Amino acid sequence: MVRILCTLTVVSILATSPALVWAGSPVQFDVGYLTPANDVTTPEFQNARPGFRLLQMDLMISTMVDSRVADDLIETTFFVELHNPRIQIEDFSPQTTLQSPYAGNISKENRTELDLNGKLSANERFDKSLGADATLGFNRKQATVEKVDVLPELKLVAASGTIHRGRGVYFRFNRTKQTSLEGTTMLGIVLAVPESWSADTMSVRCQAKIRQSVVPGAPSQETELPESQYTVAIYQAGERYAAEVAERYIQEESRWIETKRKYADEIHDRRKDSPLDYLTSIVRPSKPIGNIDQYLARSPKQATRELPPPVVDAYFRFQQAKSLMDGCSGLRPLANSRALDKTIANAPITIEVSDE
Known part of the structure; x- marks a missing residue:
C-alpha cells in the first residue's frame, strides 16, 4: 500500500511540473544564421576613431513558450558575443527600462x-x-x-549592458502584467569595425528562467532551463562576396558538426569502417584521439589515413570556409602554405599539409 501511495505521489508531482515531463525545453528559441549590417558611420566618429567604421545590425530572436509554463516564465536573457577581438560594441538597444504597473502618478x-x-x-x-x-x-x-x-514604484522590465570589455552585450527581460516574453524580440547593436572589415561571426546564447512549485502547496522556486547557443554570421549589407562567404561558413560549420555526430564511433576508434579496420582494432586497439579538431589540425596526414574520408572532407571544407571568413574579418589566415589533395572523399579540396 505504501509503495502504491509513493508511486501516485511521484506521478502527481510530474503531472504538476511541466518542466519535468517536457522532453526538451519548454521554452524554445530561434535565431537566423545570417544578419546584414548597415554602414552608419558619422563624420564625428571618423575623426574620433580613424581606421574604423560604424555598422548597425538588427538581431531578431524568437521565443516560443509551451502553454503549460506560459505563466511560469519570468525571465529571458540573451548574450551576443563577437568572435573578432578587433570589434567593439558602440551602442545597443533596448537600454535598461523601468516600468510602473500604474498608468500615471499616484495622487x-x-x-x-x-x-x-x-x-x-x-x-x-x-x-x-x-x-x-x-x-x-x-x-x-x-x-x-x-x-x-x-511617483509610482518602478520595476525592472529590461536590462542591458556590455560584457567581455565591450566585445559583447547582454539583454535581460522580465515578465510583467503588461508585457509578455513570448514572441519576437528585436535587438539593435552598433559595432565599431576596421575599415577593411566585411564579414564575421558571433555567438548568440539564449537563457530562460521559470518559477514554479515542484510539489503542490510548496513554495515556488526558480529554475534555469537548458541554454541554447547559435553561431550567427554577420556581413556588410550590399557586399555580395561577403554575404556568400558568411553563408558558406555557416553551412560548412553545420555540416562539420553533423559529420562528427554521425561518425562518432569511427572517430573514437580511428577506423574507416572496413573489415580490415575491424580486425586491426581487435589486434591492436587504438587510443582515443581526444579533440578531433585538434587532432586533424596537428597531424592532418595521419588523420587522413586513419579517419573516414567524409570526416576529413567535412573538416577541411570547414577550414577553407573559415579561412575565407578570416580574410573578410581582417584576421590572419590559419596557415600560409596550402596544397590540393584530390584523394580525400574523391573531391578536390584545399587542406593544410604542415605537421606542427
Whole structure:
C-alpha cells in the first residue's frame, strides 16, 4: 500500500511540473544564421576613431513558450558575443527600462479637520421672583486639504549592458502584467569595425528562467532551463562576396558538426569502417584521439589515413570556409602554405599539409 501511495505521489508531482515531463525545453528559441549590417558611420566618429567604421545590425530572436509554463516564465536573457577581438560594441538597444504597473502618478490626499465647540452659562437669582440668566457659546470648524502627486514604484522590465570589455552585450527581460516574453524580440547593436572589415561571426546564447512549485502547496522556486547557443554570421549589407562567404561558413560549420555526430564511433576508434579496420582494432586497439579538431589540425596526414574520408572532407571544407571568413574579418589566415589533395572523399579540396 505504501509503495502504491509513493508511486501516485511521484506521478502527481510530474503531472504538476511541466518542466519535468517536457522532453526538451519548454521554452524554445530561434535565431537566423545570417544578419546584414548597415554602414552608419558619422563624420564625428571618423575623426574620433580613424581606421574604423560604424555598422548597425538588427538581431531578431524568437521565443516560443509551451502553454503549460506560459505563466511560469519570468525571465529571458540573451548574450551576443563577437568572435573578432578587433570589434567593439558602440551602442545597443533596448537600454535598461523601468516600468510602473500604474498608468500615471499616484495622487495622495492629506485632510486635517479642527472642530472647537464651547458653551458658558451663568445664573444669578436675587429672590424667588427676580433673577438673571446668561449663556455664551462659540463654535469653530477648520478643514485643511493637501493634495500631492507621488511617483509610482518602478520595476525592472529590461536590462542591458556590455560584457567581455565591450566585445559583447547582454539583454535581460522580465515578465510583467503588461508585457509578455513570448514572441519576437528585436535587438539593435552598433559595432565599431576596421575599415577593411566585411564579414564575421558571433555567438548568440539564449537563457530562460521559470518559477514554479515542484510539489503542490510548496513554495515556488526558480529554475534555469537548458541554454541554447547559435553561431550567427554577420556581413556588410550590399557586399555580395561577403554575404556568400558568411553563408558558406555557416553551412560548412553545420555540416562539420553533423559529420562528427554521425561518425562518432569511427572517430573514437580511428577506423574507416572496413573489415580490415575491424580486425586491426581487435589486434591492436587504438587510443582515443581526444579533440578531433585538434587532432586533424596537428597531424592532418595521419588523420587522413586513419579517419573516414567524409570526416576529413567535412573538416577541411570547414577550414577553407573559415579561412575565407578570416580574410573578410581582417584576421590572419590559419596557415600560409596550402596544397590540393584530390584523394580525400574523391573531391578536390584545399587542406593544410604542415605537421606542427
